[in-house]
Structure formats: structure tokens, C-alpha cells
Amino acid sequence: xxxxxxxxxxxxxxxxxxxxxxxxxxxxxxxxxxxxxxxxxxxxxxxxxxxxxxxxxxxxxxxxxxxxxxxxxxxxxxxxxxxxxxxxxxxxxxxxxxxxxxxxxxxxxxxxxxxxxxxxxxxxxxxxxxxxxxxxxxxxxxxxxxxxxxxxxxxxxxxxxxxxxxxxxxxxxxxxxxxxxxxxxxxxxxxxxxxxxxxxxxxxxxxxxxxxxxxxxxxxxxxxxxxxxxxxxxxxxxxxxxxxxxxxxxxxxxxxxxxxxxxxxxxxxxxxxxxxxxxxxxxxxxxxxxxxxxxxxxxxxxxxxxxxxxxxxxxxxxxxxxxxxxxxxxxxxxxxxxxxxxxxxxxxxxxxxxxxxxxxxxxxxxxxxxxxxxxxxxxxxxxxxxxxxxxxxxxxxxxxxxxxxxxxxxxxxxxxxxxxxxxxxxxxxxxxxxxxxxxxxxxxxxxxxxxxxxxxxxxxxxxxxxxxxxxxxxxxxxxxxxxxxxxxxxxxxxxxxxxxxxxxxx
Numbered sequence: 001x002x003x004x005x006x007x008x009x010x011x012x013x014x015x016x017x018x019x020x021x022x023x024x025x026x027x028x029x030x031x032x033x034x035x036x037x038x039x040x041x042x043x044x045x046x047x048x049x050x051x052x053x054x055x056x057x058x059x060x061x062x063x064x065x066x067x068x069x070x071x072x073x074x075x076x077x078x079x080x081x082x083x084x085x086x087x088x089x090x091x092x093x094x095x096x097x098x099x100x101x102x103x104x105x106x107x108x109x110x111x112x113x114x115x116x117x118x119x120x121x122x123x124x125x126x127x128x129x130x131x132x133x134x135x136x137x138x139x140x141x142x143x144x145x146x147x148x149x150x151x152x153x154x155x156x157x158x159x160x161x162x163x164x165x166x167x168x169x170x171x172x173x174x175x176x177x178x179x180x181x182x183x184x185x186x187x188x189x190x191x192x193x194x195x196x197x198x199x200x201x202x203x204x205x206x207x208x209x210x211x212x213x214x215x216x217x218x219x220x221x222x223x224x225x226x227x228x229x230x231x232x233x234x235x236x237x238x239x240x241x242x243x244x245x246x247x248x249x250x251x252x253x254x255x256x257x258x259x260x261x262x263x264x265x266x267x268x269x270x271x272x273x274x275x276x277x278x279x280x281x282x283x284x285x286x287x288x289x290x291x292x293x294x295x296x297x298x299x300x301x302x303x304x305x306x307x308x309x310x311x312x313x314x315x316x317x318x319x320x321x322x323x324x325x326x327x328x329x330x331x332x333x334x335x336x337x338x339x340x341x342x343x344x345x346x347x348x349x350x351x352x353x354x355x356x357x358x359x360x361x362x363x364x365x366x367x368x369x370x371x372x373x374x375x376x377x378x379x380x381x382x383x384x385x386x387x388x389x390x391x392x393x394x395x396x397x398x399x400x401x402x403x404x405x406x407x408x409x410x411x412x413x414x415x416x417x418x419x420x421x422x423x424x425x426x427x428x429x430x431x432x433x434x435x436x437x438x439x440x441x442x443x444x445x446x447x448x449x450x451x452x453x454x455x456x457x458x459x460x461x462x463x464x465x466x467x468x469x470x471x472x473x474x475x476x477x478x479x480x481x482x483x484x485x486x487x488x489x490x491x492x493x494x495x496x497x498x499x500x501x502x503x504x505x506x
Contacts, residue, residue: 172202
């Protein structure tokens with residue numbers, strides 16, 4: 001073990017009368033990667049905010065290289081050698097990649113009131129090169145995809161803290177792999193190992209326990225705002241971590257297959273020869289009542305674009321869509337919603353939630369007509385509906401009046417999921433519905449999916465992993481280069497092999 005870089009002693013955080021973090025003791029040594037795991041709302045992200053200067057602890061002490069440590073802001077923490085890559089990205093969309101990387105550090109490129117953009121772009125190119133990213137630093141962040149933005153965040157943090165800490169930085173990675181492809185995750189892990197070898201330390205938060213086991217040296221487990229276990233990674237396994245996190249052993253039927261329903265013969269949705277120029281061509285399929293239809297394919301296969309057309313975010317260039325036998329067009333998501341199609345989007349902060357509104361308002365926002373009487377909303381009905389879904393979806397919160405943007409990422413996702421269920425739409429498009437959700441909460445969501453199909457809802461699923469798609473689906477369609485390449489039935493007890501599906505995807 002290397003030198004002690006950081007130590008927390010009895011650290012905690014309260015909001016009013018509510019304690020969200022208590023008595024946390026942690027030691028971070030140079031040249032190690034620490035895993036931090038726990039269910040949504042366990043306090044992981046709160047601790048990271050305290051260390052990174054976003055918030056101040058309510059109790060306890062922190063030390064950096066043996067000296068008392070506190071940070072008044074993210075920039076202050078950066079200047080002391082601590083940087084954080086947030087789960088919900090902090091880049092400014094209308095600035096360039098280079099401007100984002102050097103935001104707050106422009107002084108080094110300015111002279112007589114003028115900024116040397118060429119020099120900034122050159123340095124940004126080098127910063128991106130450290131993580132093997134070949135991007136034009138003069139491009140606006142809003143013009144690159146979500147995965148590329150995540151890598152820009154990582155490049156930014158690596159650049160600023162390495163410069164400040166002189167080889168002994170602490171980098172906090174909060175769910176960094178959520179939107180990355182397998183190849184991008186491999187590249188990230190190469191960089192994490194490089195940082196470790198250079199004497200830096202990394203604190204790595206992930207709900208993907210296999211990743212934690214692969215990349216870390218020690219693991220801290222949090223539950224209900226408390227530290228419940230500390231263990232070396234060597235000798236640990238997924239079952240042990242799950243038990244420490246959730247307080248129970250895994251069920252062995254993670255995808256609740258025993259509740260998988262057999263779809264009826266009634267066709268709810270028909271897609272005939274649908275095309276979107278530059279994205280997909282001649283796509284035809286149907287969706288039956290009570291069916292979970294999985295769409296599988298690598299990035300750029302067309303599966304995301306098909307869902308965008310079905311939910312009204314994009315207009316097709318050819319083909320037809322029929323809902324219950326009637327041809328429909330969806331100029332916008334509102335039109336799709338009226339025909340009974342609603343989406344749970346993968347980018348929840350940008351597309352799925354209204355951050356300044358309460359949990360209650362976010363749940364009922366797509367269901368107001370049914371809760372109103374002569375244009376007046378019934379507060380009693382609203383409270384009953386919201387309380388019911390918070391309990392059913394397992395949302396951890398102080399009350400339904402709490403703002404949704406104060407929730408952890410996974411709990412916010414569960415609120416969005418609850419809204420989709422409450423909408424009454426018969427066709428739900430679940431676009432990575434468990435992204436950023438811990439393993440215990442995933443089981444609750446899978447159980448909700450089974451309940452939905454039992455009630456007659458039909459689902460189009462873009463799973464967070466191929467295994468999830470296989471486990472939940474009744475049938476799978478495989479796409480490659482915008483075309484359907486294969487179809488697999490997925491009955492209980494006879495699910496297709498991942499290899500068979502991957503062969504059609506590649």
C-alpha cells in the first residue's frame with residue numbers, strides 16, 4: 001500500500017432533521033483504486049460531493065496528505081488535487097470541448113484581454129489524447145453524443161487534477177461507465193490503471209458489480225447512509241457484495257422469469273416497412289398484447305432511432321405505423337402519448353424529469369386529465385397516486401414533496417418509471433430503464449415489468465445489457481446497420497444464448 005493521501009473520520013451529512021450520511025471512516029492510499037458500492041440512496045454520491053467540494057460535511061473531519069482538508073467549491077478541490085466526474089454530466093452544451101476542459105482556467109490562455117484559442121485547442125487535443133479520444137476540440141459539446149461527453153468529462157478532470165496534484169491526485173468516478181460501450185469501458189480502465197501506477201488514487205462508484213471486482217483493490221459498502229463493510233477485492237464475489245449491499249442473498253431468479261407472461265394473439269402495434277433516412281430501412285414487426293419485445297444491436301444499429309420515431313421524436317421518411325389496426329402519425333411525443341405510446345428515456349436528467357418539481361408532480365404530470373374534475377386537480381387523489389407509486393417502485397425519499405433533482409440517480413429513474421406506469425399507456429418504450437440503478441432496485445423494476453405485462457401492457461425494451469434484454473424479453477429482434485438481421489423467441493426455460501444474438505449483431 002502506498003502513502004496515505006486522504007482520510008475521513010466520522011464524516012456525516014444532514015439536511016434539516018434528516019441524516020443521509022453518518023459516521024463514515026475512509027482511508028485512501030496512493031496507487032490504489034477503491035470501489036464504493038451500495039443501493040440508490042445509500043449515501044455514496046453524498047460522500048463524493050463532500051470530498052469534491054460540492055457540499056460541506058455536517059460533522060466529522062477530512063484530511064488530505066495528513067493536513068486538515070476542506071474545499072469551498074469544485075474548483076477549490078481541483079486546485080488541491082481532487083477531481084470528480086459526476087454521474088449526471090456537468091459540461092456546458094453551447095461551449096466547445098476545449099472551452100469545457102479549461103473552464104475556469106482560461107487565464108493561462110489570455111493576454112491583454114484576448115484568448116489564444118489555438119493554444120487552448122492544442123492543449124485540449126493533448127488532454128483528449130491521454131484517454132485515446134480523437135475529437136475535434138473546437139466542436140460544441142451539444143454536437144457530440146452522450147458517451148463522448150462522458151469521456152470529455154474524464155479528460156477534463158484528469159487534466160486539471162494531475163496538473164494541481166503533481167502525480168498524487170484523487171479522482172472520483174461516479175458511475176463513469178453508465179453510457180459507455182464495452183470498448184470505451186476497456187479504454188477507461190486502461191486509464192484508471194495508468195493513474196494508479198503513477199501514484200494517484202481513484203474512488204470508483206458503480207452499480208455493475210463485475211466492474212468493481214475487475215478494477216478495484218478495496219471495496220467500501222454503504223447501506224442507508226452508513227458504512228457496513230470494508231473488504232479487499234481479492235476473494236470477494238458478486239454474491240457476497242450483493243448480500244452486503246442489500247442485506248439479503250440474491251434470489252437466483254434475477255429477471256423474475258417465473259412471472260413472464262405468454263403474449264396474446266392480439267396485435268397492439270404494427271410497424272410496416274418503416275424507414276428513417278440515414279438511420280434504418282425497411283423495418284417491419286408487430287407487438288402483441290402482454291409482450292416484451294427486445295431490440296438488440298450495437299451503437300448505430302438503428303434501434304434508438306426506431307424508438308425515436310415510435311415515440312414522436314423523429315418523423316419517418318417511409319412506412320406506416322398502426323396502433324390497434326389504425327394507421328397513425330406522431331408529429332410529437334404528445335401525439336404518441338394520446339395514442340397510447342410513452343417512453344422511459346435513457347437520459348433521465350435531460351429528457352425524463354422536471355428537476356424543479358416534486359416527486360409527486362413528476363409522477364402525475366402525464367396523468368393529469370384522469371385526476372382532474374372540471375379542470376381542477378384533486379390534491380387528495382394526487383397524494384394517493386404518488387404515495388402508492390413511491391411505495392410500489394421502492395423510491396427512497398423523505399416525502400413526495402421532495403424535489404426530484406435532490407434524489408439519487410437511481411431513485412429519480414424509479415420516479416420516471418412510476419410516471420410511465422401511471423400514465424395508463426398500453427405501449428411503453430423502456431430505453432435502458434435500469435441504467436444507474438442498483439442491483440436490489442433492478443429486481444423491483446423487473447418485478448414491475450412482469451406486473452405490467454400481466455395487466456396487458458406491451459413493452460419495447462432496449463436493455464442496459466444484452467443479458468437483461470434476454471432475461472426480460474418474450475421475443476428479440478436483432479438489428480445491424482439499420483436492418484433487421486434476425487429474430488429470437490425467448491420463452492421461459494429456453495432463452496437464446498448471448499453468442500447466437502451477438503453473431504447477428506456484429
